[in-house]
Amino acid sequence: MPRSLSPGECPLCGTEAKVTDYDEKFTRWVECATCGNFAINVEAEQAVTPESKPLLSAYTRRFFRRADPPILITSSSIGEFVRVLPRYTPPEKLDDLLIQLCRMSPSEFGKPTGFDLKKDYPLVIMSGPAEVHSYLAELRNPNRGYVTIHDPPIVTIEGWRRFEEIGQEGKRSNRAFVAMWFHTSTDEVYEKAIEPAIREAGYEPLRIDKHEHVNRIDDEIIAQVKRSRFMVADFTGQRHGVYFEAGMMQGLGRNVFWICPKKDLEQLHFDVRQFNFIDYESTKQAKDRLYYRIMALEGEGPSANPKETSTAGV
Numbered sequence: 001m002p003r004s005l006s007p008g009e010c011p012l013c014g015t016e017a018k019v020t021d022y023d024e025k026f027t028r029w030v031e032c033a034t035c036g037n038f039a040i041n042v043e044a045e046q047a048v049t050p051e052s053k054p055l056l057s058a059y060t061r062r063f064f065r066r067a068d069p070p071i072l073i074t075s076s077s078i079g080e081f082v083r084v085l086p087r088y089t090p091p092e093k094l095d096d097l098l099i100q101l102c103r104m105s106p107s108e109f110g111k112p113t114g115f116d117l118k119k120d121y122p123l124v125i126m127s128g129p130a131e132v133h134s135y136l137a138e139l140r141n142p143n144r145g146y147v148t149i150h151d152p153p154i155v156t157i158e159g160w161r162r163f164e165e166i167g168q169e170g171k172r173s174n175r176a177f178v179a180m181w182f183h184t185s186t187d188e189v190y191e192k193a194i195e196p197a198i199r200e201a202g203y204e205p206l207r208i209d210k211h212e213h214v215n216r217i218d219d220e221i222i223a224q225v226k227r228s229r230f231m232v233a234d235f236t237g238q239r240h241g242v243y244f245e246a247g248m249m250q251g252l253g254r255n256v257f258w259i260c261p262k263k264d265l266e267q268l269h270f271d272v273r274q275f276n277f278i279d280y281e282s283t284k285q286a287k288d289r290l291y292y293r294i295m296a297l298e299g300e301g302p303s304a305n306p307k308e309t310s311t312a313g314v
């Protein structure tokens, strides 16, 4: 549908953006360098608060490139979007900012990062340029010396070293542990949904199917779960091993993406039913929903094409 855009103000971040007129459903389309592209209706514009605005910017910016249909902010979806975003601690935010600065740096060492404080703060779920500044000061702190004082900053060798170190720590690694029943009946959902959804989001799927480990606590599996950033757990076949691994990941405080064929939902064990399952009727549906949820909760992963990232929102 062709959109007729004209200069206006972004209803989320307040900067100059391109907006359409309201359509018959009182919805308008916004293209913002800070928040990405999204649609928002009048009710939602009235419902957003100063606290929810930066979180919605983070959601739309981190999510918009592949959103099809486009992200629509309504007064009822605000809560869900805000809820789905991870709440990072200050040390995690510091790491996240360094990761982003590195990922948006040119390949040649010693050149400034492409990260723009004024418009890229939603990528690291910060409230605005001021918050980025306070973390930048920490990165520059002589104890760390991860970036230079230039604006935009240059990542130092120490900074790149720290970036590598972070990647090796499970919580920030690019690995996604796949817990599922490895059986010919699940090959299709793995190959057409789980694996491509994880890869497109910028992570490396890790599946351990060399040996049957149902009902067995296996050292290798424990080690690999700990080294993984998040987990995709598919409950086809109701295997004990999948329940066990998902429980372990939850215990580590990391995200588990619970997925299950719609027809098997009632068979789920009582104590996992409370989780927000991605139920699916087709592999296409499973892939799309899983991809969007990974992008929303984890953001784009380290294996994604950095070029694409640096031009997002432009």
Ligand SMILES: [Zn+2]
Pocket: 010, 011, 012, 013, 014, 015, 017, 032, 033, 034, 035, 036, 057
């Ligand atoms: Zn905006």
